[in-house]
Amino acid sequence: MSKYWSPAINSLTPYVPGEQPKQSGLIKLNTNENPYPPSPHAIAALNDYPKERLKLYCDPEATLLKNALKDYFSLDYKNVFVGNGSDEVLALAFMAFFRQEHPILLPETTYSFYDVYCNLYDIAYTQLPLDQDFNIDLKAYEQPNGGIIFANPNAPTGRVLPLEQIEALLKVNTESLVIVDEAYIDFGGESAVELVRKYDNVLVIQTFSKSRSMAGLRVGYALGHEDLIDGLERVKNSFNSYPLDSLAIAGAVASIEDEAYFQATTQKIINSREWTTAQLEALDFNVIPSASNFVFASHQRIAGADLMTYLRGKNLLVRHFKKPGIENYLRISIGTDEEMTALVNALKDYPGITG
Numbered sequence: 001m002s003k004y005w006s007p008a009i010n011s012l013t014p015y016v017p018g019e020q021p022k023q024s025g026l027i028k029l030n031t032n033e034n035p036y037p038p039s040p041h042a043i044a045a046l047n048d049y050p051k052e053r054l055k056l057y058c059d060p061e062a063t064l065l066k067n068a069l070k071d072y073f074s075l076d077y078k079n080v081f082v083g084n085g086s087d088e089v090l091a092l093a094f095m096a097f098f099r100q101e102h103p104i105l106l107p108e109t110t111y112s113f114y115d116v117y118c119n120l121y122d123i124a125y126t127q128l129p130l131d132q133d134f135n136i137d138l139k140a141y142e143q144p145n146g147g148i149i150f151a152n153p154n155a156p157t158g159r160v161l162p163l164e165q166i167e168a169l170l171k172v173n174t175e176s177l178v179i180v181d182e183a184y185i186d187f188g189g190e191s192a193v194e195l196v197r198k199y200d201n202v203l204v205i206q207t208f209s210k211s212r213s214m215a216g217l218r219v220g221y222a223l224g225h226e227d228l229i230d231g232l233e234r235v236k237n238s239f240n241s242y243p244l245d246s247l248a249i250a251g252a253v254a255s256i257e258d259e260a261y262f263q264a265t266t267q268k269i270i271n272s273r274e275w276t277t278a279q280l281e282a283l284d285f286n287v288i289p290s291a292s293n294f295v296f297a298s299h300q301r302i303a304g305a306d307l308m309t310y311l312r313g314k315n316l317l318v319r320h321f322k323k324p325g326i327e328n329y330l331r332i333s334i335g336t337d338e339e340m341t342a343l344v345n346a347l348k349d350y351p352g353i354t355g
């Protein structure tokens with residue numbers, strides 16, 4: 001607190017990212033990073049980038065990257081927006097679209113940055129509960145609103161909605177924007193990108209942080225009708241002309257060119273997820289079926305917080321949210337097979353884990 005703060009800053013509750021430990025030797029299963037390195041093509045592009053060019057500003061349009069994305073998704077250049085991680089794209093989208101007369105609608109349990117943006121921009125919002133199996137009930141969103149946002153697959157549950165349900169919502173929700181945050185879509189589920197060609201009120205946001213192993217490079221993007229992209233560009237160009245640096249653009253473009261690596265690493269994570277799910281179930285965990293690169297699991301008898309502390313003592317980091325309704329759950333990112341074996345072995349040693 002400082003007397004120099006603007007009044008609105010006093011009431012903010014900022015998002016708290018998962019721990020990035022300084023200590024080495026930990027198995028990090030707490031922030032949904034990809035355990036595999038970026039594509040060798042992307043690494044080569046970063047190594048080979050002519051560093052003397054860094055004296056120049058980067059391309060404010062990130063033209064090469066937008067072109068690569070439009071080709072990848074068979075869209076037009078005007079349907080693509082890029083930003084410094086999908087967090088930034090989301091922040092700009094909330095500002096551009098959600099400051100409306102009606103409250104926006106979002107799930108009660110979802111990515112916890114959404115309500116942080118609402119508070120930052122003074123956007124009214126209504127949180128709708130998940131059903132008892134942690135599904136988002138999109139029928140409940142059929143009511144007057146200033147906009148709708150949800151993650152698909154949702155975080156931290158990992159549950160995915162079928163595309164038909166999203167399209168059914170778009171058919172009736174014609175007066176406001178629907179944002180689908182697809183940070184985890186490449187690990188399961190069907191993307192809503194194809195709906196971008198049919199509906200002018202859907203914005204799909206994706207990221208290079210998860211399925212493309214580039215969380216540290218900070219590249220995210222939005223796909224939508226050109227008027228929506230234009231709205232995002234207006235906000236971006238009122239804020240920061242160069243959100244993506246030259247290296248980020250080069251690395252991201254090269255990653256898109258390496259489809260084989262992307263497919264192979266994504267499939268490895270899916271396989272490890274299914275193995276981990278079976279192992280956890282054998283240890284009396286309830287595991288929510290996941291379409292993402294993490295599982296959300298609660299033990300039938302042992303409290304989530306106790307398990308998290310125990311695992312931390314074994315150098316295994318997992319995420320635990322002290323939130324009503326999910327406080328018994330652990331969110332466990334999918335690592336390599338060796339890492340997941342280490343997790344399962346550590347859990348097997350927990351006294352009384354099986355009944």
Ligand code: PMP
Binds near residue numbers: 206209219220
């Ligand atoms: N959306 C969801 C649902 C997420 O879990 C995350 C990662 N924390 C993000 C967006 C942001 O990812 P990034 O800014 O790294 O693209």
